[in-house]
Amino acid sequence: MMRLNSDEMARRVAQDIPDGAYVNLGIGMPTSVANHVSDDRLVIYHSENGILGVGPAPAPDQVDPDLINAGKQYVTLLQGGCYFDNAESFAMMRGGHLDIAVLGAFQVSERGDLANWATNDDTFPPAVGGAMDLAVGAKQLFVLMRHTTKAGEPKILNQCHYPLTGAGVVKRIYTDLAVIDVTEEGLRVRELYGDNTLADVQALTEARLLPPL
Amino acid sequence: MMRLNSDEMARRVAQDIPDGAYVNLGIGMPTSVANHVSDDRLVIYHSENGILGVGPAPAPDQVDPDLINAGKQYVTLLQGGCYFDNAESFAMMRGGHLDIAVLGAFQVSERGDLANWATNDDTFPPAVGGAMDLAVGAKQLFVLMRHTTKAGEPKILNQCHYPLTGAGVVKRIYTDLAVIDVTEEGLRVRELYGDNTLADVQALTEARLLPPL
Amino acid sequence: MIVMNKTCESLRAAVADIADGSVVMIGGFGNSGIPLQLIEALRQHGARDLTIISNNAGVAEIGIASLLKAGQVRKIVCSFPRSSGSIWFERLYEAGDIELELVPQGTLGERIRAAGAGLGGVYTPTGYGTRLAEGKETKVINGKGFVLETALPADVALIKAHRADVWGNLIYNTAGRNFNPIMATAATTTIAEVSDVVSAGELDPECIVTPGIFVDRVVTQEASRHDAA
């Protein structure tokens, strides 16, 4: 089995982000997608705390403590970027103005339901942030996650066991094994990495996978 | 009977506008209230099209065609004023941020219902503008109008015959004859001009008037 | 890295794909902040059966009145159609040749904003208990009455700004903002008429009023046109 590492997974998503796109990258692995977008494309990154045109990390002596991304890392602003408040930022997200959002996930169902904000452990205090707004609002929602849990359990399921972030919202899933589209007919494998076979990937997936077209 | 002229009516309202107040003046006679506020008070005028700190008319060679008030007259901006869009402007109005709004009226009822946007003449196309938002939103709504119609009919009624702008919204009525408060008990005369008597004014008013306290 | 450039070569090109039957928002409050050159381009383009969403209905024979005169408008959604000199609106209205949806000004703004922000609607106190709330859902929340007003989106927004950069970021002139920034958010295609276009980074990022994400096309006013604002 060919398993992509985190960098390779992020690079694979980056290939599908077109020139001129407005994109929101979720906290964690999704944020690293920006490092892999090729230099011949201009991608405008949105950060939920109120930035359009997020640039790379600043030099240590150039840090502005207010200028952070959603993951609370210091960032910069591209020439052409701008700032706005929470209401306008989430209007962009919820109002369908972002072309692509890339989020991590605990689980995705075959209908594209997304679970990425809470487990069923009620002693652990919940936190939701902006995930639900992105889930309902982006024109295309990509999930970037490992195909299985650390324990080897499937994360692509007939239905999510964890609380939903949004119902029927995921458009495409990028894992370390394959790229899978959520379609009307079901989960359609779009790409298998290396010599991975449909049977290999299906064995690690609870939901039924349809073969590449 | 002592009848105030328009200037005197506007001056009387101006006396009741305190220093530091945020005020919206409706189109027509209410707009002229600003001309009578004494110079020892700073009143910040709001214009629904997106101005806070409206200043006087510009010199003819200083006109900015975009800088108009709600009545479409050219205005200026005071030092300390600012601009904003329609949504923010009406958030100020509807959200209870203005201390006083002064509006004209066709009719006011004894419960403080306001009718100032339409008659019952359906051949005449209706227009409402921002009157309904001001009516529900200002902390205090003052009506400035002649006590009777040109034909001598009462305009302060048991109930309005014309379509309502807002129900139970008027706080005080300034006419050419008297100042009248809308209270829980009913319409309480606050001030009679000159030697006008309660009986004089009652004779020109359909709703029952309570004597000054 | 390539350069994003939303500049459109001409007013004519900017409006060329507006289809018959479109819902078109037009910014402005009276003649303040109104995209007169885009409106004239739309008139020349000739799309018909339009629904116009705008605060006013135009005066004399310029701006929205020119579209009314040309018979291009089926319906108008606005707060104050009747101004001094709004002869074309009044003529069509009296003849029953135009549909009017009258909306209180603040409600018009919130419905436009709701569309841009992905909301289904808002409960507003404005109009509660009046004729303009008839037939609408109402709700009493904490003892106060509210009317449900639904989102009002458009196919196209024609807006007027002072200056754009090539990313479509916009700044305005004084009270010329009015409906323009919210309409920019609420249409499938937003087209901005501006005095000039600058490079990315030339507008102060602290002072940009409309972020470029809301703007599809930017077009510079043509100085030679008689209808220049």
Added chain:
Amino acid sequence: MIVMNKTCESLRAAVADIADGSVVMIGGFGNSGIPLQLIEALRQHGARDLTIISNNAGVAEIGIASLLKAGQVRKIVCSFPRSSGSIWFERLYEAGDIELELVPQGTLGERIRAAGAGLGGVYTPTGYGTRLAEGKETKVINGKGFVLETALPADVALIKAHRADVWGNLIYNTAGRNFNPIMATAATTTIAEVSDVVSAGELDPECIVTPGIFVDRVVTQEASRHDAA
């Protein structure tokens, strides 16, 4: 003509009338745009039984965490209470000593904005079909599901801006805006912590983000304080 001046002489005076049991909004996203000195003044003031509305619940022992540690907070309304280092929130939550109302971030913003704009509530698609919509009214509009979220007002808003003028007009620093401009609109009393205060007219009227009408008190950061941001 007299001069309007909303400047308050000290942080202590600015928060002196915050009563026990108040609902207090606190601006900021993480440590960006958070009014740390006003929070410290509130901690020293000692008001108890507070409901805090803020995006986060503080980390370590600074900011909102200092109020949690001091036992001044009964309830917190926020979107992301659990951050790396949010030990005081976690401790109180696990002990059942604090009430949590978890709200999706965009919904939190719209509820705050609705309160400031005089709306009763909004229909948002966010959270539809999820646990966070349980018990709430829902509505299908044009085939899409929405959840009714009601306005969320406060008694006091503590916000952080970059600069104020004496009329209370505010500008911010980069992404320090976040919740501050909308919270300014939604509280009975809005108190802004700023780096400096200038005269009326010194801020560009095209670039003012929060109009002074929304701001009651302005207070300058005290440089000598160890908690200076």
